[in-house]
Amino acid sequence: MTRLVLASASPARLATLRSAGVEPVVIVSGVDESQLEGLPPAELALQLAELKCVAVAARDDLPQGALVLGCDSVLELDGKALGRPADADEAVRRWRSMRGRSAVLRTGHCLRDSTNDRVAAATASTTVHFADVDDDEIAAYVATGEPLDVAGAFSVDGLGGAFVTGIEGDHHNVVGVSLPLLRELTAELGHSWTDLWAR
Numbered sequence: 001m002t003r004l005v006l007a008s009a010s011p012a013r014l015a016t017l018r019s020a021g022v023e024p025v026v027i028v029s030g031v032d033e034s035q036l037e038g039l040p041p042a043e044l045a046l047q048l049a050e051l052k053c054v055a056v057a058a059r060d061d062l063p064q065g066a067l068v069l070g071c072d073s074v075l076e077l078d079g080k081a082l083g084r085p086a087d088a089d090e091a092v093r094r095w096r097s098m099r100g101r102s103a104v105l106r107t108g109h110c111l112r113d114s115t116n117d118r119v120a121a122a123t124a125s126t127t128v129h130f131a132d133v134d135d136d137e138i139a140a141y142v143a144t145g146e147p148l149d150v151a152g153a154f155s156v157d158g159l160g161g162a163f164v165t166g167i168e169g170d171h172h173n174v175v176g177v178s179l180p181l182l183r184e185l186t187a188e189l190g191h192s193w194t195d196l197w198a199r
Contacts, residue, residue, distance in 0.1 A: 001195060001196070001197070001198065001199060002065065002066070002067060002191055002195045002196055003024075003025060003063040003065065003066040003067070004017070004022055004024040004025070004066065004067050004068075004069060004196050005024060005025045005026075005027055005056060005062060005063065005066045005067065005068045005069065005114075006024035006025070006026050006027070006069055006071075007027060007028070007029045007052040007053055007055065007056035007057075007068055007069060007070040007071075008026070008028065008029070008052065008069075008070070008071055008176075009026070009028045010071070010176050012150075012155065012157060012175045012176045013071060013175070013176040013177045014026060015157075015175075016172055016175050016176065016177050016179070017177065020179050021196075021197040021198060022196045022197060022198065023198035024069070025063055025066070027056045027059065027061075027062075029051070029052035029053075029055040029056050029070065030055065031048070031051045031052050031055050033048055033072070033083070035051075036048060036051070039081075040079075040081075041074050041075075041076035041079075041080070041081035041104075041106050042076070042106045042108075042123045042125065043123075044072075044074055044081045044108075045072050045073060045074045045081070045106040045107055045108035045123050046072075046108035046109075046110070046121060046122070046123045047108065048070075048072035048074075048108060049070040049071050049072045049107075049108030049109055049110040049121065050070060050108070050110040050119075050121060051070070052070030052071070052072060052110070053068050053069065053070030053110035053111070053112050053119075053121075054070070054110075054112070055070075056068050056070065057112045057114060057117075062114050064114075065114065065115050066114050067111055067112070067113055067114070067186065067189065067191065067196075068111070068112045068114060069109065069110070069111050069177075069182070070108075070109075070110040070111075070112075071107055071108065071109055071110075071176060071177050072107065072108045072151075073105060073106065073107040073108075073151040073152070073176055074105075074106055074151050074152070075103050075104070075105050075106075075128075075151055075152030075153075075154075076103060076104040076105075076106055077097065077098060077101070077103040078097075081106075082094065082103075082151070082152050082153070083151050083152075084148065084149065084150060084151060084153070085147060085148060085153045087148070088142050088143075088148065090153075091142045091147040091148055091153045092138055092139065092142050094147075094152075094153045095133065095138040095141070095142070095147070095153060095154075096135075096138065098130045098152075098153075098154075099130055099131065099132050099133050099138070100130065100131070100132035101129075101130055102127055102128065102129045102130070103127075103128055103130070103152065104125050104126065104127050104128070105125070105126045105127075105128050105151070105152060105173060105174045106123055106124070106125050107123065107124050107126075107173050107176060107177065107178060108121070108122075108123045109121060109122055109123070109124065109177070109178065109181055109182060109185060111182070111185040111186065111188075111189060113189045113190075113191075118189050118190075120185040120186075120188040120189050121185070122181055122184075122185065124169075124170060124173040124178035124181045125169065125173075126167060126168065126169030126170055126171070126173040126174050126178075127167070127168040127169060128152075128154075128156070128164055128166075128167055128174060129164065129165045129166040129167070129168075130154075130163060130164060130165065131162070131163045131164070131165050133163050137163070141159060141160065141163065144159055146158050146159050146160060147160065155175075156171070156174045156175060157175050
């Protein structure tokens with residue numbers, strides 16, 4: 001079995017990997033995400049994923065022969081990258097601009113083989129269609145606190161699921177990690193996806 005190290009504090013990414021048979025070791029990168037600005041959304045997501053991956057891959061306490069996965073998600077709306085909202089007011093404004101519209105969730109993936117430092121990286125993109133929610137629904141949703149913890153101010157696998165009317169592309173990518181893309185990156189580094197399964 002090949003060990004996967006997840007360089008992310010995201011409970012949703014961890015749950016997605018576990019449900020796919022992978023039991024990763026979680027090591028949070030602690031990367032300052034504000035150091036990258038002014039990049040196109042897809043590039044921003046990829047570079048943040050790479051920063052997280054590099055930070056964790058440099059640590060001494062990695063399991064031997066591990067693959068290190070860094071991920072980062074941003075929501076692209078009107079050409080701008082939207083990460084986590086700073087506060088409840090921003091989350092409300094964000095939802096008022098998103099409702100009844102579509103946006104693209106971009107998740108950067110960077111996978112590094114700790115045995116030879118080879119890297120495979122790519123960004124997955126999924127279109128998300130939002131319901132035309134009213135102001136009361138937005139206020140109630142933001143009051144739960146869920147939108148404050150996630151890129152794009154929504155969670156498709158939580159309370160926000162009812163406010164997403166459709167998804168074009170990989171559903172898992174919207175949760176935070178694209179399993180089909182991760183399988184491809186794993187193969188690119190010469191490993192089999194099924195070797196990551198916890199047996």
